[in-house]
Amino acid sequence: GAGVSQSPSNKVTEKGKDVELRCDPISGHTALYWYRQSLGQGLEFLIYFQGNSAPDKSGLPSDRFSAERTGGSVSTLTIQRTQQEDSAVYLCASSLERFLTGDQETQYFGPGTRLLVL
Amino acid sequence: AQTVTQSQPEMSVQEAETVTLSCTYDTSESDYYLFWYKQPPSRQMILVIRQEAYKQQNATENRFSVNFQKAAKSFSLKISDSQLGDAAMYFCAYKWGGGADGLTFGKGTHLIIQP
Numbered sequence: 539g540a541g542v543s544q545s546p547s548n549k550v551t552e553k554g555k556d557v558e559l560r561c562d563p564i565s566g567h568t569a570l571y572w573y574r575q576s577l578g579q580g581l582e583f584l585i586y587f588q589g590n591s592a593p594d595k596s597g598l599p600s601d602r603f604s605a606e607r608t609g610g611s612v613s614t615l616t617i618q619r620t621q622q623e624d625s626a627v628y629l630c631a632s633s634l635e636r637f638l639t640g641d642q643e644t645q646y647f648g649p650g651t652r653l654l655v656l
Numbered sequence: 657a658q659t660v661t662q663s664q665p666e667m668s669v670q671e672a673e674t675v676t677l678s679c680t681y682d683t684s685e686s687d688y689y690l691f692w693y694k695q696p697p698s699r700q701m702i703l704v705i706r707q708e709a710y711k712q713q714n715a716t717e718n719r720f721s722v723n724f725q726k727a728a729k730s731f732s733l734k735i736s737d738s739q740l741g742d743a744a745m746y747f748c749a750y751k752w753g754g755g756a757d758g759l760t761f762g763k764g765t766h767l768i769i770q771p
Contacts, residue, residue: 571758581747583758597758627699631759643689643751645759647701 542648559615563632576626620655662762677733679748687753696744743769
């Protein structure tokens with residue numbers, strides 16, 4: 539089956555504008571994760587969804603960041619009033635289900651969205 | 657908090673040779689998973705190998721194997737018969753087995769394959 543897909547592949551925006559990044563997980567995967575990859579900070583975990591619920595939003599860098607997931611499938615990461623420090627690659631991953639052993643804990647990644655804030 | 661350390665920012669190996677990438681981690685948990693991911697210039701993170709902490713046997717996937725030393729909190733990746741397609745960034749990652757956490761990644765090792 540298809541892997542994790544993300545759109546857009548690249549996004550250039552002006553400081554102060556809002557952006558939406560989309561993630562479509564592997565069919566049947568109930569867990570979905572967002573990460574940010576930047577030169578200065580490496581790979582950071584942002585938020586996790588089990589179904590449509592995000593139990594812990596403390597990993598989001600600021601209140602300008604929000605995420606939602608509907609229908610237990612597609613997720614959107616929204617950054618409001620973008621700043622230059624938001625420039626990074628945003629990666630999405632999905633896995634079968636949480637709190638199970640073995641392969642269910644393995645996360646499969648999408649190709650990422652490269653965001654550049656001018 | 658868990659930490660993952662990759663002490664080798666860059667490694668170089670001749671094609672067909674063997675190379676070992678090191679990774680150490682720090683955790684007080686007993687239930688966890690360790691992963692090696694490969695990220696080529698295309699940005700796609702690709703799972704290389706996975707190890708469950710409760711398993712004593714080292715994981716192996718074709719030319720890739722790990723040396724998991726639980727007491728020393730060490731998780732190195734050995735790549736045998738290196739191929740040009742192995743050139744990439746390699747990230748070691750930790751995941752707690754019992755919480756709503758994502759992966760904790762190391763800083764990565766850039767692997768260069770010399771033809």
